[in-house]
Amino acid sequence: MTLVLASGSRIRGELLRNAGLTFEVDPATIDERLVEKPLLDAGVAPEDIALILAEAKADDVSARRHGDLVIGADQVLALGDERFTKPADMEAARRQLLSLSGKTHELISSVVLSQNGEAIWRETSVARLTMRPLSPEFVGQYLADAGADILNSVGGYQLESLGVQLFEKIEGDYFTILGLPLLPLLGKLRDLGILKS
Template identity: 30%
Template sequence: MLEPVMHILQSKRIILASGSPRRVEILKAVGLKFDVCPSLYEENLNPSKYKCHSEYVLDCASNKVQEVWDRLSAEGNQPDIIIGADTVVSMDGRLYGKPNKEDKAIEMLKELEGRAHTVFTGVILHMGTDRVKFTESTKVFMAPISEETIKAYVKTGEPLDKAGGYGIQGLGGSLIQKIEGDYFNVMGLPLHRLCQHLVEIVSNAN
């Protein structure tokens, strides 16, 4: 999708405001040239104060992008485009973030196994005075999983620091029966809609 405008995108300084290896992998797969500048924003928003998860992830992504923009601007190093994203898992109105300990990951997977949950990602494209923002949701059906399997999976270390406590692109993919929606959204960056907006941004600017 990006091929007709890739020569223009390649001339832009694009920043990914995330240190996520999955997001880096997704952007590299479509041939995009970019630099990684993880946001230093401290994620301290209270999700319970939001009417919907989409608003929450958008605000989180927006704050990440703003921190990077302000920092680079202060250094006199403004990019052309900053891409920022935030991803959460939701089930029964509850948000599941990124477990940082094995026991938290086990607890999370015990609740998600055998049921369907939704992955929400908020994306911000920041171009100086202009911004594009959107959200994507994907329904994920996790298979029934034994406690033994959950504990063995968590021992691999893969679930740590991943929303919902699993990585669909890795070993965790074997735990997923099916999805409804964008696969890349579950990885942390809805690729199709991101590319759509990049094409629109470049086309409108030229």
């Protein structure tokens, strides 16, 4: 049995490698926005959206990798009733950061293990982040310094680098913020005998 990450996310891969896991990368081929749109339209809770997307990714890859254990993950950013996705461009990132400025938002991260096209384990974790008040000038400079790599992050920031300067308070698990509830995942992999206990 091979452990597979159903994502091309650089940070998720790094987290798993740094934790000592050996795995293959086989990104899911689903259209996340297509799956997400009816959920958003129906007012589905962000925790459920993150879990549904993570499961869709894991099931997509595990359906074509018989016997392998597939990790699917997803993250949703919620500001009250508003949901955010990865910004399409730097202007969208600027607007998003200014709308989050001075407010507390939630990052909801879900992880699913799937085998033979069916989920066998699910976990969701929530972190609350309070952004300090940001001036348009600061946001412009931040985006120039951080570069287009932030477009790969749902919040338009990366806490593990310059994005940490945007915040005044963070409540929750660091790995959840990075998009993967790593500690529960490692616990489940130990339970399954994939990792030594």
